[in-house]
Amino acid sequence: MSDNNRNKIDTRAIQSILKENKKQIKLGLTMCAHCSMCAESCFLYMSKDYDPEYMPSYKFLNSIGKLYKKKGKVSNGRLEKMRDLVFENCVLCTRCYCPFGINIPSLITLGRRICRSQGVFREYDK
Amino acid sequence: MIKAKPKPLEEIQNYVESFDRILITGCGGCVSVCLAGGQREVNILKTELALAHSQSNTNKHMDGYTVERQCNSNLIEELDPIVADFDCIISMACGAGVQHLAERYPGKPVFPAVNTIAIGVDLDIGLYEERCRACGECVLAYTGGICPVTRCAKGLFNGPCGGTNGDKCEISNEIDCAWLMIYNRLKEQNRLEDILKIQPPMEWKNQVKRTIIQKGYENRYIDK
Numbered sequence: 001m002s003d004n005n006r007n008k009i010d011t012r013a014i015q016s017i018l019k020e021n022k023k024q025i026k027l028g029l030t031m032c033a034h035c036s037m038c039a040e041s042c043f044l045y046m047s048k049d050y051d052p053e054y055m056p057s058y059k060f061l062n063s064i065g066k067l068y069k070k071k072g073k074v075s076n077g078r079l080e081k082m083r084d085l086v087f088e089n090c091v092l093c094t095r096c097y098c099p100f101g102i103n104i105p106s107l108i109t110l111g112r113r114i115c116r117s118q119g120v121f122r123e124y125d126k
Numbered sequence: 127m128i129k130a131k132p133k134p135l136e137e138i139q140n141y142v143e144s145f146d147r148i149l150i151t152g153c154g155g156c157v158s159v160c161l162a163g164g165q166r167e168v169n170i171l172k173t174e175l176a177l178a179h180s181q182s183n184t185n186k187h188m189d190g191y192t193v194e195r196q197c198n199s200n201l202i203e204e205l206d207p208i209v210a211d212f213d214c215i216i217s218m219a220c221g222a223g224v225q226h227l228a229e230r231y232p233g234k235p236v237f238p239a240v241n242t243i244a245i246g247v248d249l250d251i252g253l254y255e256e257r258c259r260a261c262g263e264c265v266l267a268y269t270g271g272i273c274p275v276t277r278c279a280k281g282l283f284n285g286p287c288g289g290t291n292g293d294k295c296e297i298s299n300e301i302d303c304a305w306l307m308i309y310n311r312l313k314e315q316n317r318l319e320d321i322l323k324i325q326p327p328m329e330w331k332n333q334v335k336r337t338i339i340q341k342g343y344e345n346r347y348i349d350k
């Protein structure tokens with residue numbers, strides 16, 4: 001929910017979102033062949049001179065993927081890095097395409113949802 | 127992007143007066159960018175409403191939840207299990223988001239917390255200006271990139287009215303005459319002949335709900 005204390009990570013809340021979406025996350029992590037086919041479908045990746053940190057797969061693997069592997073345990077610093085990845089490096093235009101059928105925008109959305117659950121989100125006047 | 131402005135607190139308070147469990151929903155899209163209805167504004171509204179309720183000795187349960195975009199059904203889905211616990215919803219999204227929630231949760235009253243104002247540009251942080259009214263028949267090509275629908279008080283399509291007051295509009299000395307600006311811009315670009323082309327009257331399609339189907343997608347959405 002929106003009013004969590006920003007400095008104290010509520011691991012249980014993160015774990016409950018991870019649990020609720022376990023199937024989808026696990027599927028994404030196992031199915032990703034790191035083929036980078038999704039890269040060119042992302043206009044941000046293309047317009048940022050092929051910066052790998054804008055690659056759709058990079059964005060979900062290093063946000064929700066990492067959180068899943070670490071069982072929801074994350075430091076404030078790491079969560080803020082993740083925020084930059086899922087909020088700044090992606091506009092959620094939902095145009096990215098994975099030939100294996102991974103729903104990348106939905107996984108990035110989950111990353112955002114976890115950030116939001118901890119009061120970590122993009123502020124447009126900063 | 128879409129620009130919105132928060133409604134006065136008293137107005138929102140009136141909407142929810144008779145409800146005990148109130149869910150305040152934010153949107154991570156345009157209204158976050160224009161600082162009107164993102165997660166931070168949800169937190170602020172929640173605090174303000176709680177204070178108002180405690181001052182009037184009313185006991186209400188409130189919570190806030192922000193989804194990435196209220197205009198996309200895949201992205202509002204996550205509200206499904208939450209909404210059930212509340213009597214009404216306050217939406218801090220634009221009018222499209224509010225209606226989208228109202229459609230998805232027909233049993234729950236949905237109240238807007240912002241006034242959707244315009245499609246506009248960011249002049250500075252917290253400062254925005256209208257540039258487009260989504261009229262559906264863009265005329266910027268022959269008006270030197272200046273929109274007569276939003277910038278001319280009368281929305282005239284074929285040159286100025288007779289009331290131009292120097293370089294100002296007759297309705298106010300503070301508003302530039304859009305058609306003078308259009309004239310000057312076209313003159314500068316040596317395109318004054320464009321101003322002479324008579325434009326047919328606008329079909330005010332925004333009187334009815336407009337649906338946008340992009341080229342190439344017709345077969346998918348239009349029944350033969």
Ligand code: SF4
Nearest residue numbers: 032033035036038098
């Ligand atoms: S296209 Fe799909 S499988 Fe390939 S790297 Fe991107 S997400 Fe992974």
Ligand code: SF4
Nearest residue numbers: 042090091093094096
């Ligand atoms: S949703 Fe994000 S990752 Fe996918 S194409 Fe759009 S900007 Fe790129």
